[in-house]
Amino acid sequence: MEFENILVEVKNRIQYITINREKKLNALNRFTLAELHEALTTALADKAVGGIIITGAGKKAFVAGADIAEFGGQDAAAGKEIAQNAQTTVFDVIANASKPVIAAINGFALGGGLELALACHIRIAADSAKMGLPEVTLGLIPGYGGTQRLTQLVGRGRALEMIMTADMITAADALQFGLVNHVTFPDDLLPKADEIMEKMLTRAPLALSAAIKAINAAFTDGVNGYETEIEQFAGCFSTADFTEGVSAFLEKRKPEFKGE
Incomplete structure (x- = not known):
């Protein structure tokens, strides 16, 4: 299948999914989410694929959030549908995947982008990456599982502080908080993800x-x-x-x- 918003490549039993909207800082619009669902479910059903690595195109952003332009003018019922659809078709699919999924965070991971990383089983960040959940600056809260998965990883106090201040944290902070597993130099990010995935693929x-x-x-x-x-x-x-x-x-x- 041809995709417009993501790049998909399978190599050595690893499916690489790259969010490919660099000019939009890889923001997640509904079309990107639909393509992610298709790529993920296909990979999980393919016996030739042992694991999945998700990253963003370019050096600036992993995913800089949801496409906020799509939220304008929506009411509560539409908001519920947006969150429920995204969680069900993408974020929960990743979290409950039967194969390991690694997020290689190459730049800004904000809002829905951080939530995408949080849904993955393992997170690796470049030392230049910045992470945060800035939804309260828009009069919202995280709606793609962020309040739950961030709390599971970093604890109630840190989650409340990150969400209610909307402050970004550095990769070093994220490592200290337990939000990411490893921090690397940018050029070492995908090789580190490969190293971990390849080791897991030697297991049952x-x-x-x-x-x-x-x-x-x-x-x-x-x-x-x-x-x-x-x-x-x-x-x-x-x-x-x-x-x-x-x-x-x-x-x-x-x-x-x-x-x-």
């Missing part, structure tokens, strides 16, 4: 999926995370990858996992 794919489900359960209301962990742990025993992993361990060789 079904076990990676089970780990994501179990960890997400810790933050899901009404779900007992310990019970989910037990169920996912038990399910691994019925996979060919478990048999291969144990055999390889006992035979002192590297396992060859097939995702079965």
Whole structure:
């Protein structure tokens, strides 16, 4: 499929998705969100893809927010539809993906852009990146999961401060807060993302999926995370990858996992 707002490339079992609206600082309009949904669901269904790396075109921005021009003149019902549609079709798809998703934050990650990164399983930032949720300066709050996922990562106090002041933070601050996993020089950003993803792709794919489900359960209301962990742990025993992993361990060789 041809995309207008994103670039998609698959290499060495990694699907690279680049938000490609550089002149608009890669802002997320409804067309970009629709294309992201298509690219993500296709990658998750493709057995040739083991993981996904999301980044932004150019050096200035990962994603500098939602396209605010689309919000003008909308009422509460429309606002609810905007947030619900984006969360359901993109942000929750990423957070609950059965394959690892890494955000490579190459520049400004603001508003919906930071929320996109927050939905990813792992975040890596260039040392020049700046992050923030400035929605209250527009009379809004984050609507793509930001109030929830930021709080899970950095805690209630820091989340409240970031959201209510609307201040941006540096990559160094984000690392200290636990918002990002690693900070690199800009030229090392994608290589670092590749390094982490390639390591994960040597592990058992079904076990990676089970780990994501179990960890997400810790933050899901009404779900007992310990019970989910037990169920996912038990399910691994019925996979060919478990048999291969144990055999390889006992035979002192590297396992060859097939995702079965």
